Amino acid sequence: MTDPAAAYPADRAQRPAPGSDAGAPLVVHVVDRLGVGGMENGLVNIINGTDPARVRHAVVCLRAAGAFQARLTRCDVPVIVLGKKDGKDPAAYLRLWRLLRRLRPDVVHTRNLPAVDMVVPGRLCGATVVVHGEHGRDAVEEDGANRRYNRLRRTVSPLVDGYVAVSRDIQRWMTGTVGLPAAKVRHICNGVDSRRFRPRSDSGAAERGPLPAPAGFAGPDQVVFGTVGRMQTVKDQVTLARAFCRAVEAMPDGRRRLRLALIGDGPLLEECRAVLAEAGLADLAWTPGARNDVPALLQGLDVFVLPSRTEGICNTILEAMGSGLPVLATDVGGNPELVTPGETGLLVPPSDPDALAGAMVRYAGDAALCRRQGAAGRAQVLERFALDVMVESYLRTYEALLAARRRPRRGGRSAVSAAGEAGTP
Incomplete structure (x- = not known):
């Protein structure tokens, strides 16, 4: 197959070079795919809600893009498919490393179990900061106690500057069951667009509207x-x-x-x-x-x-x-x-x-x-749970982690601790 690193991005020559001083910091998000799901929804909301003068984004989908790609309203955000095969695909690590070397990101942000091992090429590509987010667990590790997966998370932890947990429950699991350093794990709750999702009336409570269901499905008495x-x-x-x-x-x-x-x-x-x-x-x-x-x-x-x-x-x-x-x-x-x-x-x-x-x-x-x-x-x-609060929390986390990595550390503080001192909500 065509190497995605070689294909990117001839049609974007007018943009500042990724990772250069001419533009805002570039965050490359690495996900399994942009299908229908809560993690994908949150990522799209972050990207759409970001001021491009402050942070730029790119998305790398390991296996495929998906329906949520169409929800990205920013035309300057590339979505690149790595073409990772199902199961073991050692060549995918090399393809991602080459792609990231070309993109020159300031931050690589991997998400969930399918991308946790991709922090390795994320670190080796020369990115200043590597972040990993956990948004929930699927059927293969529903109780979060899978020893092999949790051992993998611990193994790559030294390569990760900061973690994001979307719930306190996930945060406790990451620091307790998995055994990740508590100082590295930050909680950022999801947000919702309250203008897009709103009641039909001004009372604050729902006033049921019509469903596009078969005629007579639900009247006022149902x-x-x-x-x-x-x-x-x-x-x-x-x-x-x-x-x-x-x-x-x-x-x-x-x-x-x-x-x-x-x-x-x-x-x-x-x-x-x-x-x-x-x-x-x-x-x-x-x-x-x-x-x-x-x-x-x-x-x-x-x-x-x-x-x-x-x-x-x-x-x-x-x-x-x-x-x-x-x-x-x-x-x-x-x-x-x-x-x-x-x-x-x-x-x-x-x-x-x-x-x-x-x-x-x-x-x-x-x-x-x-x-x-x-x-x-x-x-x-x-x-x-305002959407702009969530977006601001992510942006401040990226900015503070970048600042912490670029200045000498005192007393062995973690980058996430420094991020907290820098005022991340």
């Missing part, structure tokens, strides 16, 4: 529960489908009152459809697959549900809160950092359809509770 996301094992939408069936059975008028929207695509979609069909409730559910109109879809729900088995910091929870929805989520990962039980939503144990069904019945019988919690969630987003 309560629409819904979720949005990749339909994969860790997201566990099958438990939500089962809980919906039990909630319908538990309410005398459940078939008339309750509706379910399962929005997203993936391996669990057909299993969810089968669960609903077996219960004779397929006509009460809308399963459209992947959609690109999420803000409007959230405005078409009454209650947002997240049945995940594990989470970092869920962007979709923040988007639902920004849309004025109460959030019914599992008590895992970073979810308790976002959802205040009884105030902005409810938390239930993971993989427990009975507990989930009971909470759904409670919401279905209390419209005032939905409005009150939805308005409180919107207020929380405006106060604590």
Whole structure:
């Protein structure tokens, strides 16, 4: 295949040379792909929200680009596909090193398990700073206790100047279970665009809009529960489908009152459809697959549900809160950092359809509770989870780590400690 380093970037000759003094510092983000997901959503938001006079960006996708590439609004941000093969591909390290040598980044920022070993070419390419971020764990290490993966993280740790954890739960796992130096690990919570994700009314609580579902799917007398996301094992939408069936059975008028929207695509979609069909409730559910109109879809729900088995910091929870929805989520990962039980939503144990069904019945019988919690969630987003706060936290972290690496260290302080002293939020 063509070496991506050789192909980059003849059409960008007018831009300042990457890493040169003529332009702002260049941050090269190394990810597995730019598919649909919370990590990818956060990365796109950081890039789109950055002043290019302050920090420039480039994205290297190890295996493929993906749908979220189209969400980048900055035309000066290259997205380069390395073409890494599935499984072992030793040549990918050399290709990435060559590419980074050509890009001359100031900062290399790798993300999640698929890119953790890429800190090696990131360090060897001559970048001033190497950062690694953990945004959550997938099915291959759901409990975070995989010895081989955690040993890999510890092995490359001396090459990393700073770590970013998106939740306090992830931060505790990185410093505790994995055993990374606490002084290197910084917590930066995700943020949400509260102008894009907002209620239809000015009350702060959701006023349900129309869903592009079949005619008659949900009228004013129905309560629409819904979720949005990749339909994969860790997201566990099958438990939500089962809980919906039990909630319908538990309410005398459940078939008339309750509706379910399962929005997203993936391996669990057909299993969810089968669960609903077996219960004779397929006509009460809308399963459209992947959609690109999420803000409007959230405005078409009454209650947002997240049945995940594990989470970092869920962007979709923040988007639902920004849309004025109460959030019914599992008590895992970073979810308790976002959802205040009884105030902005409810938390239930993971993989427990009975507990989930009971909470759904409670919401279905209390419209005032939905409005009150939805308005409180919107207020929380405006106060604590603004998008510009997240972007500023990342930019200050990059700037402070660069400054710490470029000046003599005193008393063996880590670069992340120096970053904290420099005023990173």
